[in-house]
Amino acid sequence: MSTSASTGEIGTLVLPSTGARKSAVYLYPCIATIVLFIVWEIATRYGNISPLILPPPTEIFATAVAKFPVLVRMSLVTSYEFVLGFILAAVVGLPLGALIVYARPVEMTLYPMLVAFQTIPKAAIAPVFIVWLGTGITSKILIAFAISFFPIVIDTIIGLRSTQPETIYVVRAMGGTAFQVFWHVRLPNALPAIFGGLKVASTLAVIGAIVGEFVSSDSGIGYLLLVANGELDTRLVFACVLVLTVLGLVFFFIIDAFERVFVRWHVSARQADLAATGSN
Amino acid sequence: MQGPTGKSSASTSRRKFLTTGTAAGFAFAAGVRPRPARAATEKILFQLDWIPFGRHTPYYAALENGFYSEKGLEVTIAQGRSTIQGIRTLVAGQSQFIFQDIAVMLSVRATEGAKIRSLACMYQRTPHTLFYIKNNGINQPKDIEGKKIAFTPGDSPRRMFPAFAKASGIDESKVSWLSVDPNSKNAVLLNHQAEGMVTYIFTLPVLQKSAQGGDQVGAFVYGDYGADFYSNGIGAMEEYIKEKPEVTRNFVQATMKGLKFTLDHPKEAVGMLKNHQPQLDEEVALQEIEILRNISNAKNLKVLGSMTKEKMQETQDLMIKYMDLKSPVALDQAFTNEFLA
Amino acid sequence: MRNGLAMKPRLVFDSAEPFVRVAGVDKVFASHGRGALKAVDNVSFEIHAGEFISIVGPSGCGKSTLMMMVSGLTLPSAGEVVIDSKKVTRPYTNLGIVFQRDALLEWRTVLENVLLQADISRLDRKQLRPKAIDLLARAGLSGFEKYYPWELSGGMRQRVAICRALLNDPALLLMDEPFGALDAMTREQMNLDLQRIWTQNRKTVLFITHSISEAVFLSDRIIVMTPRPGRVAADLRIDLPRPRKLAVREATQFGTYVAKIRETFQSFGLLRED
Numbered sequence: 036m037s038t039s040a041s042t043g044e045i046g047t048l049v050l051p052s053t054g055a056r057k058s059a060v061y062l063y064p065c066i067a068t069i070v071l072f073i074v075w076e077i078a079t080r081y082g083n084i085s086p087l088i089l090p091p092p093t094e095i096f097a098t099a100v101a102k103f104p105v106l107v108r109m110s111l112v113t114s115y116e117f118v119l120g121f122i123l124a125a126v127v128g129l130p131l132g133a134l135i136v137y138a139r140p141v142e143m144t145l146y147p148m149l150v151a152f153q154t155i156p157k158a159a160i161a162p163v164f165i166v167w168l169g170t171g172i173t174s175k176i177l178i179a180f181a182i183s184f185f186p187i188v189i190d191t192i193i194g195l196r197s198t199q200p201e202t203i204y205v206v207r208a209m210g211g212t213a214f215q216v217f218w219h220v221r222l223p224n225a226l227p228a229i230f231g232g233l234k235v236a237s238t239l240a241v242i243g244a245i246v247g248e249f250v251s252s253d254s255g256i257g258y259l260l261l262v263a264n265g266e267l268d269t270r271l272v273f274a275c276v277l278v279l280t281v282l283g284l285v286f287f288f289i290i291d292a293f294e295r296v297f298v299r300w301h302v303s304a305r306q307a308d309l310a311a312t313g314s315n
Numbered sequence: 316m317q318g319p320t321g322k323s324s325a326s327t328s329r330r331k332f333l334t335t336g337t338a339a340g341f342a343f344a345a346g347v348r349p350r351p352a353r354a355a356t357e358k359i360l361f362q363l364d365w366i367p368f369g370r371h372t373p374y375y376a377a378l379e380n381g382f383y384s385e386k387g388l389e390v391t392i393a394q395g396r397s398t399i400q401g402i403r404t405l406v407a408g409q410s411q412f413i414f415q416d417i418a419v420m421l422s423v424r425a426t427e428g429a430k431i432r433s434l435a436c437m438y439q440r441t442p443h444t445l446f447y448i449k450n451n452g453i454n455q456p457k458d459i460e461g462k463k464i465a466f467t468p469g470d471s472p473r474r475m476f477p478a479f480a481k482a483s484g485i486d487e488s489k490v491s492w493l494s495v496d497p498n499s500k501n502a503v504l505l506n507h508q509a510e511g512m513v514t515y516i517f518t519l520p521v522l523q524k525s526a527q528g529g530d531q532v533g534a535f536v537y538g539d540y541g542a543d544f545y546s547n548g549i550g551a552m553e554e555y556i557k558e559k560p561e562v563t564r565n566f567v568q569a570t571m572k573g574l575k576f577t578l579d580h581p582k583e584a585v586g587m588l589k590n591h592q593p594q595l596d597e598e599v600a601l602q603e604i605e606i607l608r609n610i611s612n613a614k615n616l617k618v619l620g621s622m623t624k625e626k627m628q629e630t631q632d633l634m635i636k637y638m639d640l641k642s643p644v645a646l647d648q649a650f651t652n653e654f655l656a
Numbered sequence: 657m658r659n660g661l662a663m664k665p666r667l668v669f670d671s672a673e674p675f676v677r678v679a680g681v682d683k684v685f686a687s688h689g690r691g692a693l694k695a696v697d698n699v700s701f702e703i704h705a706g707e708f709i710s711i712v713g714p715s716g717c718g719k720s721t722l723m724m725m726v727s728g729l730t731l732p733s734a735g736e737v738v739i740d741s742k743k744v745t746r747p748y749t750n751l752g753i754v755f756q757r758d759a760l761l762e763w764r765t766v767l768e769n770v771l772l773q774a775d776i777s778r779l780d781r782k783q784l785r786p787k788a789i790d791l792l793a794r795a796g797l798s799g800f801e802k803y804y805p806w807e808l809s810g811g812m813r814q815r816v817a818i819c820r821a822l823l824n825d826p827a828l829l830l831m832d833e834p835f836g837a838l839d840a841m842t843r844e845q846m847n848l849d850l851q852r853i854w855t856q857n858r859k860t861v862l863f864i865t866h867s868i869s870e871a872v873f874l875s876d877r878i879i880v881m882t883p884r885p886g887r888v889a890a891d892l893r894i895d896l897p898r899p900r901k902l903a904v905r906e907a908t909q910f911g912t913y914v915a916k917i918r919e920t921f922q923s924f925g926l927l928r929e930d
Contacts, residue, residue: 087406087427162499170493170508201759204729209776209824210749219775223763251495251503253463258494265399265468267427300763300804 090270099274105259106278113255114282116172116244120179121286124236128184129229132191133217149188157182157243161250170251179243183236190232194225227301230294237290241283256282357562359383359390362401362410364471364547366394366497369600370517370607372581372588373437374414377573379587386565392591396497399423399469405431405552412566416471417545417622417650418630425631425644430553433650434567435620437574438546439613441538442515442606443472443479446504446522449531453510456480456535460489462510465503468494472513475537475544478637482541501525504532515546516610520602542637544630545622546610553648560654567654571620578608621652673741674702675860676726676828680735683721695721697885698735705827706858710871712917713881714926719864720832722886726862727753727830739828751828752821752859756836758813760805760820766792767801770819784823791819794856795849811842815849822853829854829861836866844902847873855899872913873900880920890920 072092078084079091086094099106135142161178168174202220211219248257256275263271363371374392377383383390393410395401398419404410406429420431445464447453453462456479466473473492480487493509504512505525522532537543549567556563577584581604585597611619627646634640683696695718703709711719724730726737728747737744760769770788774781792801795815805813814834821829835843847870854861865871871878872894880890894913896904904910921927 085406087403087429162496162502165499165508166502166506170495170503199757199759201755201757202761204724204727204755205753205759205820206772206776207729207747208727208749208751208753209773210747211776215776219772220761223761226763248494249496251465251493251499251508253491253493261468261494263468265397265470265473267399267402267423267469298763300806 087267087269090273094270095273095277098268098270099277102271102274106256106274109254109256109259109275110278110282112172113241113244113248113257113279114286116175116247116255117179117240117282117286120176120243121183121237121240123176123180124184124187124240125233127180128187128232128236129191132188133195135188136192136195149185152181153185158246161246164247165251170253175244175247175252175255178247179240182243182246183239186235186239187229187232190228190235191225194228194232195221197228198224227294227298230290230298233290234287234294237286238283241279241286245279356384356387356389357559359388359412359562359566360393360404360410361390361566362393362404362413362415363395364398364401364413364415365396365515367392367588367592367595368517368521369585369588369595369603370515371414372584372600372604373574373577373607374570375573375588375591376577376584377569379590380573380576382569382572382576383566386569388562388565388569390566397467397469398471398474402429402431402550405550411551411555411562413550414547415550416475417548417550418634419471419474420550421627421631421644421649422474422634422638422640424649425634425640425642430648431550432553432556432648433545433622434549434551434556434563434654435571435652436545436548436622437607437620438515438548438610439616440610441475441536441543441546442517442610443475443537443542443546444514444516444519445472445479445535445537446512446514446518447510447533447535448504448507448526449533451507451510453533456483456485456540459511460486463491463493464511464513465493465495465500465509466513467497467500470514471546472515472537475542475638476513477639478542478544478633479535479537479540481637482537483535505530517603517606519606520599521596524596524599542633544633545626548620548622564654567620571655574611575619577604578611581605618652618655621655622650675705675707675740676703676862677738678702678722678726678735679738681722681725681732681737682734683718683725683730684733694885696725696732697887699881699886699888700735701879701888701891703860703862705860707876708854708861708863708874709877709879710863710865710875711879711881712865712868712871713886714883714921714924715866716884717881718884718886719881722881723830723832723862723864727751748828750824750826751830752818752824752826754814754817754821754829754831754834756833758805758810758817760813760816762805764804765801766797766803766805766808766816769805769816770823772820773823788819788823791822792816794853795819809842810838811846814838814846818850818853825857827860829859831861832864833866834863835870843870848902850874851899868914868917869905869910872896872910872917873905878913878917880917882924883926889924890917892916 075089076091076093079086079089131145135146157178160181164174164178164181168177198221202224203216206216206220244255245257248255249261252258256279260272260275260279263269263275361374363374365371367375371392378390378392393404395414398415401410401413401415402420402423405413412434414437417433417436420433423429424431445456445459447459453459466476477487479485480490493503495503495509500512500514501518501522503509505522505527516534516536519532519534526532549570551563581601585600585604588600589595589597624646627650631640631643631646635643679700681696681699682694685693685695687693699718699722701709711722713719721730725732726739726744726748728737728744731745739748740750761772764772767785767788770791771781771784773779774784789798789801792798795818797812797815797819800808800812805816808816814837818834835846838846851874863871863874875894878890878892878894879888880892881887882889892913896907896909896913918927922929
């Protein structure tokens with residue numbers, strides 16, 4: 036049995052990160068955030084900042100606690116909007132990406148149109164969506180969809196096209212059909228890129244839902260934020276921003292968790308482990 | 316001697332740049348202007364309450380006629396999204412004068428302690444209106460119960476709605492609210508996406524003009540139903556007024572001059588407005604000016620824009636009665652007519 | 657013959673009839689703007705069952721293209737390839753194929769990679785597991801079944817690729833510079849291992865390499881190709897006794913074969929010493 040020392044690969048399993056290193060990944064940003072909040076608190080309490088402009092974090096948290104039921108209710112609405120918009124974007128974007136890779140006529144017709152559509156700022160056409168689709172949830176879902184599906188399509192295309200040709204030859208030489216080539220080779224190989232697209236899309240979907248709510252809405256965190264703003268309740272405004280941040284993070288990390296399951300094997304996941312064990 | 320990296324003191328580097336002719340750009344960016352030997356021009360940001368329409372002609376007229384510049388004021392007029400947003404810019408020091416609803420300024424003074432003082436009142440009578448489409452089941456204010464009203468968060472018609480509701484017998488809990496971006500508000504009403512819409516009476520001409528398929532636009536003006544109060548006027552922070560009384564005087568008087576000019580020469584004034592807002596319809600703008608003429612006039616009004624303690628008291632009482640205003644303020648500090656004459 | 661495993665014919669190793677016959681094969685690639693590119697020009701040769709044939713030639717001489725045509729993954733522009741008396745018009749599936757880049761699937765374990773053919777041919781993985789494990793053991797990879805390719809060294813990966821190619825027990829094994837990416841020592845070891853594997857089941861092997869000495873060490877016959885467009889310059893029989901130990905490389909006869917091939921290259925202007 037031979038091993039190759041030149042590339043630094045070893046013929047044994049890469050050790051999983053030790054407990055200390057792994058928790059550092061969570062610990063560092065938590066500490067940084069707490070420090071940020073402390074500085075913020077001190078600055079607003081002892082500095083000359085009007086609470087109308089920037090309230091202290093303790094007051095923001097107090098408001099969030101006091102208004103908890105409303106915040107939860109509104110979060111559910113907004114979450115529904117961006118989750119559905121995102122799912123729609125994935126359900127449309129993934130097959131569309133695959134279609135563009137496999138069918139050149141489709142690529143030639145659709146790709147330029149997609150790019151053109153993408154360059155239109157969705158914030159600019161959101162009012163048009165509202166006129167067409169009404170002021171209810173549907174328009175928000177569709178704005179979220181419209182703003183988030185392009186990265187999914189593009190990254191799917193990139194992923195599918197990044198297949199090593201030899202892997203395809205191997206499967207074809209085994210008698211594999213075009214579908215089997217797709218299922219066993221192209222698709223798994225494309226997953227890292229696809230997940231990259233999904234992660235970007237997840238943040239965009241949240242933005243889309245909020246943009247829609249800002250144009251016209253009667254519920255949701257965006258709506259609540261505007262109303263709070265309109266009543267000079269800056270603490271509630273910041274509480275809404277806080278809630279939105281949390282929602283966005285949770286959503287992102289859910290997708291990240293899926294990625295960890297499906298893409299454990301990819302070099303990017305390995306780099307994180309290697310760095311953590313200090314053997315870069 | 317300057318280093319090649321340019322890390323010299325501000326004044327020497329400034330002079331250096333001046334000689335190479337890039338003075339204006341860099342100095343402006345650094346917040347410093349080359350000052351001429353005579354009296355310095357004061358930079359003013361005048362924050363409006365809304366997107367500029369015909370009703371805002373007086374301020375553009377004042378600008379174009381040079382009423383501001385002849386008093387040494389360099390005024391920029393900024394469009395707004397609501398009274399509350401405007402008040403925020405004032406409190407944050409981004410604007411020096413605002414054109415906002417006086418009742419709201421009063422309530423903000425009472426609840427938040429922001430020391431805003433009203434210096435003139437243009438809308439002596441309440442222009443706040445609940446618009447609706449006629450023949451849609453709504454004949455009186457109370458009929459809006461169970462329906463949806465479009466509003467923009469922070470606008471004063473929404474803020475003052477409780478007073479109107481109580482005065483006209485509407486059960487507020489039965490009304491549902493739809494938040495709408497200022498630019499989309501008219502469309503939402505005209506497309507029947509909401510049954511009612513609150514904004515100022517000035518919007519009536521625009522609505523009537525754009526109404527679809529035979530729809531007729533109706534209007535319930537708050538003042539007609541017992542909720543009459545001082546509406547928009549010029550406001551500024553007390554501190555600022557104390558610090559710069561001359562600037563304040565000059566600004567207020569120039570602005571009122573603009574109003575007078577507009578009422579006397581509406582067509583010319585609208586022409587000036589169109590230099591800044593070319594997309595506006597002239598006819599509609601002139602109609603708005605007629606509404607303005609009506610609203611800026613009050614019984615026994617001696618000086619254009621002046622306010623009475625009586626009506627200020629009425630305005631505050633209205634808020635105490637209908638809007639649960641808990642901490643009324645001493646009104647003497649809340650307004651002044653001293654800069655008008 | 658899509659499902660190679662289920663429909664394998666009984667092969668009769670009749671040394672008179674060649675197992676693989678390449679007849680007058682051309683390959684022309686259309687190239688944008690620069691006119692057509694002829695990679696392979698009128699190549700003909702035969703491979704008998706159980707033979708180990710190497711193709712050596714300079715870069716760009718079309719050897720990989722030739723192998724792709726033998727496999728049926730590419731079709732010739734002219735001429736034909738006949739395997740087991742049937743003309744090749746689509747991928748011939750009773751074969752194993754190994755490339756220079758091992759082309760392992762990174763998301764499958766070593767064992768799952770070897771079992772790939774089972775998934776493609778919709779066979780029962782459980783049935784083939786023992787065979788796969790045995791192949792890995794004979795390749796010296798016992799205990800690595802659950803490892804992922806990125807956890808292995810280059811040499812180990814290539815061995816997994818070879819096991820994968822052998823799962824089907826194919827009659828024909830095609831290898832395109834499989835050891836090209838490995839360091840010298842690993843390469844020597846792999847040569848020995850390959851010889852051992854081949855000796856065990858006498859498959860027909862078509863092996864492509866740059867290395868003249870590797871070809872001489874491994875093969876029964878060597879086909880030498882000219883630079884582009886590739887033609888057959890020589891078809892050399894290697895009569896060295898088997899099994900060949902590493903020491904055979906110092907034998908005089910070995911050197912003669914190597915020299916002969918080198919001279920052939922020099923006659924096309926390669927390996928110039930002036």
